[in-house]
Amino acid sequence: MTASVAADSLVSLAAREMRGGRRSTAAMLVGPATIFVTVGLLVPIVILFRYSLNQFVPGKMMVEAWTFENYVLFVTDPYYTAAFYRTLRVAVIVTVLCLLLAFPLAYKLARTQSRYKNLMIMLLVLPLFVGNAVRAAGWMTLFGNRGFLNVALQWIGITSEPITLMYTEFAVIVGILAVNLPYVVLTIQSVLEGIDRAVEDAAFNLGAGPFTMVRRVLLPLTLPGIAAGAIFCFILTMNAYATPVLLGGPQFVMMGPLVYTQFAAKSNWPFGAAVSFILMTATLILTAAANLMVQRRYRNSM
């Protein structure tokens, strides 16, 4: 009895040690990344938050203080709240459009038997090889008053005067959509790859039409990929900088460029810090909320 207890405790000790060993290996692997995240992300966030509580005095840049006046200014000034809602609106529109456009493409890519599949994926990724600013420059040549689109429209005779495309919300949405689409397609496609084709056939066998099959089988199964792609797209849009500046022009202010202006054009670090903190927090809360909603939905559908 005692011997078996002793043996038991020995076994459990060994097991514990083994777990301890695993734990330290895990710590070894996680360590550098943790340090990197702490030093490279958390510390700057803390500093940024501290800055956001300081006071801005023209000519002195930043005066140390403990005040919430920068946050109050943001929520009470319609110029800044408008920039926030504009950013939110663009992010939601872009995310919805991205999902609508990405899903069929991702499905086609995941299900294709073509020997050119790798080439197709390469073609999809290819735009990512070019920086955002360069791609925006491409759109500029397309959207200008004498740009390709306007010249073409007038040549065909659809319009007689150039229509304003540059420096509009439309241009910004198209520009960001083009930047984000490959990410979303790839995220959804990778999830679709893992879904057995047999479940689709089963649905068809049981009498579901294509739309019912997608709605009741494919979409719920792809939900994790859709959620990941949407979150990705949403965060990228909320924080977009180059595209809104280049295609939105000076009068279309989104949050990313707003942060930059505070630091660079006004030397107003405390307010710039507050704006970036608001942007970060809002993005985080909305993303977490969306994630929670999807998770709940996902659990129900399974």
Added chain:
Amino acid sequence: MSNKMMQSRISRRRVLKGASAAVGLSALGAFPVFGQNDKKIVLSTWGGDYAKLLTKHVSNPVLAPQGWTVVNDEAQVTQRKAKTVAEKRLPKGTSDVQALTATDIAELTALDVLEPLDLSRFKNAPNIIKTFSIADSPLFSPHIYSGKVVLYNPKLIKDVPKGMDSLWDPKNQGKVGIVDIQHVYTTMAAALVAGGKTGDFEKAKKALLDLKKLKPRIYPSNEAIAQALQTEEVGLCIMWKARAVQWQNAGINVLTIAPKEGVISYVSGFAIPKNAPNKAGAYAFLDGALEPSVQEGFAIDMGYNPVVRNAKIAPELKARIGFTPEEEKLLVNPDLEFLAKRMADLKDFWDKEFKAG
């Protein structure tokens, strides 16, 4: 088992140690060691063409023969200003020379971070044109200048403009372009058009709101308006004469006039931080930049005017980049005191009222 565990623990510690050492080292690496060599000058400047031309015309031909080595620290001016202010408390800063504009000097004056310049250390000081004299603005050694002129496309603007008020002329509605990043100078121009001085902010505001009613097109940058001028989307704006020269060279159909209200000067130059590690080198650089050969080089390569009288500019170049003696009389320096105090207000007004919807 426990042996193995020990091993893995040790290696984890090693990894952690190694990682923290790496982080520490990289943090150290972020602060370059300056001022160790007393023949080294750290020049903090804008990057791009300007930095290249400083190396080509000042650092290599003028300072290198005197034994100086110039190291460039290139960044946008706002970052450099912030850095200079942040370093205020240090006994030794990280730069010897800061390339700034007259309006930057305004901002830094109140912060007490710049060295008042000792005129006796300038061989070239007596040659400086009076408008830009160091004696009048003792924190700033001028380097090159241009001025705000009215730029127009003769094909679109039939009546030759006389002044900046042509932008406010309803006849020219739809042809006027404004550059967003030129908000400071555009506001000062509006003050002049309204009959005030460059620092009359209230007059400027009223004039800008009048201009807004005519719906001028607003472009983000000089490059963007250059494109709009080329495609004839707009045909009238206020712009640096030096830029106009560059665009004429690029084949854009534009002419310029010196506005009757005044030619607001743009002066770019240098200052020495109070805690510069190598002040002797800094003075050598500031004085070297005033050499006639340097001034001539910048006129040819960049289209900016010499700030010294003894630089020799070919007459046809002078005719394109420079100002006639009558036009020189129109030169107006920005009200630096106003800018130092109201820069943020000015930008707020520009963003929230002038540009908004």
